[in-house]
Amino acid sequence: MHIMEGYLPMEWAIVWYIISAIVVGYGILNLNKVLKNNPEAKPLLAISGAFMFVLSSLKLPSVSGSCSHPTGNGLGAILFGPAITSVLATIVLLFQALVLAHGGISTLGANIFSMGIMGPFVGYLVFKALRGKLNITWVVMLTAIFADWATYLTTSIQLALAFPVPDFMSSFTEFGTIFAITQIPLAIAEGLITALLWDYLSELRPELFEKITNIKKGGNNE
Amino acid sequence: MSNKHLFMILALIAIIVAPLIIYSGLGEDDGYFGGADGAAEEQIIIIQPEYEPWFNSFWEPPSGEIESLLFALQAAIGAIIIGYYIGYFKGLKKNNKPENNE
Numbered sequence: 457m458h459i460m461e462g463y464l465p466m467e468w469a470i471v472w473y474i475i476s477a478i479v480v481g482y483g484i485l486n487l488n489k490v491l492k493n494n495p496e497a498k499p500l501l502a503i504s505g506a507f508m509f510v511l512s513s514l515k516l517p518s519v520s521g522s523c524s525h526p527t528g529n530g531l532g533a534i535l536f537g538p539a540i541t542s543v544l545a546t547i548v549l550l551f552q553a554l555v556l557a558h559g560g561i562s563t564l565g566a567n568i569f570s571m572g573i574m575g576p577f578v579g580y581l582v583f584k585a586l587r588g589k590l591n592i593t594w595v596v597m598l599t600a601i602f603a604d605w606a607t608y609l610t611t612s613i614q615l616a617l618a619f620p621v622p623d624f625m626s627s628f629t630e631f632g633t634i635f636a637i638t639q640i641p642l643a644i645a646e647g648l649i650t651a652l653l654w655d656y657l658s659e660l661r662p663e664l665f666e667k668i669t670n671i672k673k674g675g676n677n678e
Numbered sequence: 679m680s681n682k683h684l685f686m687i688l689a690l691i692a693i694i695v696a697p698l699i700i701y702s703g704l705g706e707d708d709g710y711f712g713g714a715d716g717a718a719e720e721q722i723i724i725i726q727p728e729y730e731p732w733f734n735s736f737w738e739p740p741s742g743e744i745e746s747l748l749f750a751l752q753a754a755i756g757a758i759i760i761g762y763y764i765g766y767f768k769g770l771k772k773n774n775k776p777e778n779n780e
Contacts, residue, residue, distance in 0.1 A: 458715045462731025463722055499763040509756030513749045517697040517711055521704070524714040554736065556748050558715070562733040593682065615718060621725040630721055638714040641693050648690040652683060653760075660767040 457527065457570050457611040457635070458552070461560025468618045473565030479573050480546055483539035490540065497536075500657075500664060504532035505544040507653065512548055512571075516645060520637040526646035527607050530600025531653065533576035534583050545572025570610035579603030592658075593651045600650035604643035608635040 464472075490497055511528030518524060532541035549567050552558040559567045583599040590598075612635055616628035658665045697711075704710040722729060739745035 460715065460719050460731070461735045462733035463719055463729075466732060499766065502759050503763050506756040506759035510753050510760065511756075513752040513756070515713060515749075516694055518714075519693075519697045519700060521697065521701050521710045522714050522717060523711050551752065556745060556752070557735040557738040560733065560735060593686075611718075615722070619722055619726050619729070627725060630725070631718055634717045634721060635714055641697075645690055645693040648686050648693075652686055652690075655683065656764070657767070660764070660771055 457524075457567065457607050458549075458559035459563040459566050459611065459614065461553070461557065462562055463560075464563045464566055464614070465618050466562075468614070469562050469565060471565075472563075472569050472614065476542065476546075476565040476568040476573065479539055479542050480568065483541070483543040486537075486539050487543055490536070494667070496664065497667075500535050501540075501544075503657070504535055504541070505547060507531050507650075508544055508548045509551075511646065511649070512552065516642055518638040519641050522638045524635070524638045524642055526642055526649070527571050527575055527604050528646070528650070529571055529575045529607065530579045530596070530603040530646070530650045533579040533603055534596060534599055534654075538573055538576035538580050541576040542568060542572035545576075566611075566614050570614065571607045574610040575603040575607035578606035593655055596654040597647035597651035599647075601643045601647035604646050605639065608639045611635060 487501075490501070508528035508531075511526040513525070515523045515525045529541055529545060532544050536544075546564075546568055549559055549564055549571065553560050553564060553567075579599045579602055582602045583595060586595045586598060589595075609632070612628055612631040615631045616624050620627050701710050706712060739748055
């Protein structure tokens, strides 16, 4: 989902920077609140960030014959909501932009918006809608799948907005096709990995997961 | 591990291994297993050939070997953190048990 360095016209780079900065700023405030009121959430925060770190470094082969990487943003979305996940995504994307030349500084705002904001936001909505209606394993799996798809869908929209040649819809279809065929099976793989990790963690720390709604609000446990 | 989890792990392996079997013998030179990010970049050049990237990376890995080193490093950092806390959770659970049983 990385938009390469320099491959986004300056005006769009600025637009996405502004939107992302607002959400990341809000996320940092939220994060401070969570760390202050729920210090026991720290390990889960570290795991959520580390999970994005690992998954976005794995370039997996897809049945389309190309490769792409999962995003890992579903777990953070469930545990901490989209705003805090956007802070975690910023760290991952900065590392990849500076050290690996994947993505870029000029396109950082756009990439944070897709991977750190829209993906987790859609995942969060899916989680909220399905929670309690299905077995939690499948809810987590679907959350991660939709968070991944939403990320790539957003990237396609961003590219089509910046390069509406000949028009937005046909450009969106082109970019969407490139990502979609690769990403449909990979998102399912990501959903499976996320659900497996979730089940394992909740087996080890069931009491932490009962508090997740509180963690998100930065509220006190009592 | 329950049957459900075993099934999930098998499905995961199938999704990752299937493409390698389907396109067995085909490689980068035949246009397979390239990155989707790169394909999107090429698409920009196709639809707007006059577009010039206006900003360059400060630094790029000098070769594919160095790049895979850094990708491995990224995965390792993440895996260490996840493994550390899973171990920590396991330790907590183990230590709490005898107290609960008393």
